[in-house]
Amino acid sequence: MNLSFPAVCLLSVAFLAAAPSAPRPSQPPDRHRNIAGWQIDDVADAEDYDPMRRAIRLRHEGPEWVVSYEFVEGAVPVExxxxxxxTIGGCNEQYGNSERPTSPAARVAAARTRLLALFxxxxxxxxxxxxxxxxxxAGFAQAFAAADAWDRERIAALAPARRAAEMAEDAASVAAASNAETTDATDSGMSASENMSAETNDAAPPQ
Structure with missing residues (x-):
């Protein structure tokens, strides 16, 4: 599902208002590891529209270069x-997308290919x-595997909240459609009443 930012905002409001008792996991403690020279951080990255959003970041740096890769995901069902x-010297290259291949091997290969192109x-x-x-x-595959495992854990933990958000979205869509139908019916009724009044006035004999 790929939603525009206004749709995300409306969805988050609907989720919070329509599903107050929905299963929403609390933000877990931040985690930090260093694997093969890569710093891995799993930290809260909440936004107003999604308080459950988290980021898992990998970072590797040397005297003249910095390489980073980031997974960001939350409870609101967006991509x-x-x-x-x-970054090499004073030159920066970056790229963002929503790619998430199915297999672990495909995920690490896609991430490595992207970093190589930027490099x-x-x-x-x-x-x-x-x-x-x-x-x-150096060491990217090993570090990515650890970060990817954390990402899998997070996706599983957020699944109930995402389902609740999708249900809230459906409920909001039904309510919006119902309101639109009611408005159309009201407008039609008013127009019919106005037409009848006009016809009555036209038919009345002059005084």
Whole structure:
């Protein structure tokens, strides 16, 4: 499901108002690990429209380069965000999308391919910077596997809240459609009444 920002705002309001007793997990404690030189952080990243949103970030850096990859997902049923960022010297390249391949192997391959493309673009812009592909992405597969496991846990934990949000969205859509029908019927009734009044006035004999 891919919703516009106004739709997300309306959905979040409907979720909070229409499903106060829905199963909404609390924000878990933040987690931090360092694997193969990559810092991994699982932290709250709440927004007004989605207080359950979290971000899992991987970061690897050297003297002249920084590489990061981020998973962002929450309880409101919108497309997840996957953001990659590479800085070499003074050159920055970044890319964000909602790709989430099914298998773990496909997910790490897609993330690595994205980072390699950004690395190549940054190296082209700053050819004098000291950064080697093997050094920049060393240990990435191992670190990504750990972050991906955290992401799987989070998706499972948020599933009840996402289902409740989808039900709230359906209820809001039904209510909006019902209100529109009521408004149309009221407008039609008023128009008919006005027409009858006009016809009566036209038919009345002059005084």
């Amino acid at each position: 997840p965000s996957r953001n990659a960022h590479v 190549a673009a940054a190296r082209q812009s700053c050819p004098d910077a000291h950064a080697a592909e093997a050094e920049v992405l």
